[in-house]
Amino acid sequence: MFKSYIWSLPSRVFHWLFAGLILLAFLSDDDKLLNYHALIGYGILILLVFRFFWGYIGPKYSRFKDFPLAFKDVKEFALNIFSSKQKYIGHNPIASYAMIGIFIVVFITIITGILALGVEEGKGLLSSLNSSFFKRMELFEHIHEFFSNLLLALIAAHLLGVFSDRLLHPAHKTLSSIFNGFKVTSEDYSIRLNIAQKLFAFIFLTLFIAFLIFNMGAKNNPLVASIHTSVDYEKQNPLFVKECASCHIIYPPHTLPSASWVTMMGDLENHFGDDASLDEQDNKNILDFLVQNSAETSKQKVSVKILDSIKNKDIIAITQSDFWKKKHEDIPKKVFAHKDVKSKANCKACHSDIEKGLIENDKIKDINAFM
Structure with missing residues (x-):
């Protein structure tokens, strides 16, 4: 058996930042924390942009083309779910669908959140829509809440899959690989990052940190600024x-x-x-x-x-x-x-x-x- 390096550092950093910000987004779902809630959403959007490009230029197992999404793969995996044989080194078919689903729903949740913020509160990049759609403000809020709840369901399914794999296939070390990047495999399937991949990940991480620094404490931030002004x-x-x-x-x-x-x-x-x-x-x-x-x-x-x-x-x-x-x-x-x-x-x-x-x-x- 080999200890293969499957998940690169950028992939793992993305995973934990993504999970952490989504948790903060749900914890900040309060009227008094609305501005922070919105800025956290923008931060998640930056991470999604990184993951989109990483899915094409990143290393093996992180690329979308390596996600086994064919129906025959799903069927085969489901029929052999109790087998200890390890066919899928990266994401298995069900996990692949869960991840793609989470990415899509998170994106829609953020976009509907930006719409709701603009229409309902008259704040942010789409605050101009408040004048045209203010009578339908609850519509955008309900759509945002629907996809937020759908996201919770997908996250629950994802966590269930992770822990069921831990119980059914403990030798694969899937759960620990989320932390250290290594899985136990029958052959050495280790990946290595090239210079371009390292540089791309570093640039995006720098941009992400800069976003947090310059936006979380900024006054009159256009991302959450209101079109409603004070009256004398x-x-x-x-x-x-x-x-x-x-x-x-x-x-x-x-x-x-x-x-x-x-x-x-x-x-x-x-x-x-x-x-x-x-x-x-x-x-x-x-x-x-x-x-x-x-x-x-x-x-x-x-x-x-x-x-x-x-x-x-x-x-x-x-x-x-x-x-x-x-x-x-x-x-x-x-x-x-x-x-x-x-x-x-x-x-x-x-x-x-x-x-x-x-x-x-x-x-x-x-x-x-x-x-």
């Missing part, structure tokens, strides 16, 4: 700020539909338990401003979601919307009772940028600060 309401309508912000925080007009603003401004004598009456001219001035900038006029995610959840309902408070309730249902009551919060209506306690017309996920304050 004092400049836009001083009366709105003077009359409304004197009693509570500034609620951006785009957080409620026009019908809600009309109802609210038409009954200021009973404004959530207070008399906030204004003279007719001031009332009209503020109402016109609110209607002109209501949820119907905005393409921000929060506006679309609130508009959908309030539709045909007589609601004049964000906290009464189904969208708000769903987003905040897991927050303990004691958070809203905290001395720095005091009320569900105090959005600024957690959303530091709300008075600038923004409710960005990465600007949400950690609720542990109020626990």
